[in-house]
Amino acid sequence: MTTVAAEPCGVTLSEACREWLDERFGDKPGTYGRYELTMRRVAAFLGAGDQDVATVTGQDYFRALKFLWGKRKPATWNANRAAISSFLKWVRLMAEYADVKLPPRCTSRTVDQDETKAVDREDLDVLWDPETAALRERALWRAMYESSSRAAALLALDIPDLDLKRRRARVRVKGGSIKWLHFGELGAELLRELIGDRTEGPVFLTESRPWNWRDRDLADRGPGDRCRLSYNRAEEIFKATTRALGFAGDEVTFDFLTLHQLRHSRLTHLSEDGTDTPMLQQISQHKDPRTLHRRYTKPSSSAVARHMALMDKKDADRRRDARRRPPRGSVTARTARFARPGKANTTDSRRR
Incomplete structure (x- = not known):
């Protein structure tokens, strides 16, 4: 598919990035620094820092993503893709510099959750x-x-x-x-x-x-x-x-x-001890409880082992009690089945 060049808007990619960062993340230095690094590396790879932002296509950004982070872990790919996607959304909707989007095949990747991070x-x-x-x-x-x-x-x-x-x-x-x-x-x-x-x-x-x-x-x-x-x-x-x-x-x-x-580990241990979700959110500073439960509140290996040991003990107790009960169908079993605690057997009383 042939890409049609957009009309220049008079703002360079570097200028647009700086404006976007100051407007969106000026009060969040951590996010500002991470997103600035992503966009600076993209601009350096494309050699487009002084190029008009409207003339840099979605395919250009996708090409930079594949080269810089294509072989990295899914979480790294997703984080940098999210930074570029956020910038392009601002370019389209807020600044209205150009209608630039990442191509449809530039999707996020599935991140496998590591459930062994909690330490006993x-x-x-x-x-x-x-x-x-x-x-x-x-x-x-x-x-x-x-x-x-x-x-x-x-x-x-x-x-x-x-x-x-x-x-x-x-x-x-x-x-x-x-x-x-x-x-x-x-x-x-x-x-x-x-x-x-x-x-x-x-x-x-x-x-x-x-x-x-x-x-x-x-x-x-x-x-x-x-x-x-x-x-x-x-x-x-x-x-x-x-x-x-x-x-x-x-x-x-x-x-x-x-x-x-x-x-x-601490959040996992608190969850195992029965701490409820609102308290865990307050302690962990998580705004979204879904993130909290997806990453932190899964029982650790030792907790699962303790639970399985408890289940084994209960099962052993049940089997021991079963051995002590009289066999099914015996006279003792039939008498125990119909007798009521604290009351005489009605059949015996009538006979008397």
Whole structure:
């Protein structure tokens, strides 16, 4: 099919992208950064940053998608496809620059859900052991598990955000909302020990002064020119620690875990303990309960094993009781069937 060139609108692809990002995601820095990266890579691949946005066709975007993310995981493909689709919808309906759509065969891909991400509580207990890791890591991991928080929200914490008397912290969650995160007793104790007598600055700091500390924002600096711990460094330490510990489940041996699996495991454990959906949504900050149940609230392998053991016990009890009952058709069985507790047999009374 021959593509008919559209009339130029006088706005370049780069200008349109910047306008779209500022208008739609100016108050959501996380989404802004991810979508900006997607569109920048697409424009670089097409060599179309200075090209009129109306002359870039849907087939061009599809071609870029296939080259850049065609062989990646379905979730990665879907995320980048969603960013481009959102941009083109804005170009069509809001800005009215051009009528550009992704071709019909550029569809989302099915994502297979991994149901082995929740880690057993007994396996996680080793992470809070003082011999496993330094205080900073244990405080971060335990606080993340107890609060079911994303790591980025906790790493962004400053000391004035903490209210350890009430075991909570004020954070900005995904989407930009400001919420309270709640900790358990152990998590609050580790955080209290970590900050000591400090009254300001980031809660989680680097071990030493980083090489680019002078370029860091003043709000990200702490005593001794240490700076706020980055997500990449925190993830690197967690993976190295869990790899060395050799986490093993009933069916899966983990080469390493990810920080997000602490959140995943906590929500799964809360669900197994009977926590209802509204409370789980409040704890996890999920707006859509379907996402919560699809990803997090499926029983873990250990919970299924405990349930099956309980069913085996009930079945064994039933079979034991069946062996104690008299055989069907015997005189004792017939008498027991018609006799009423506490009353004499009516047939015997009439005979008497």
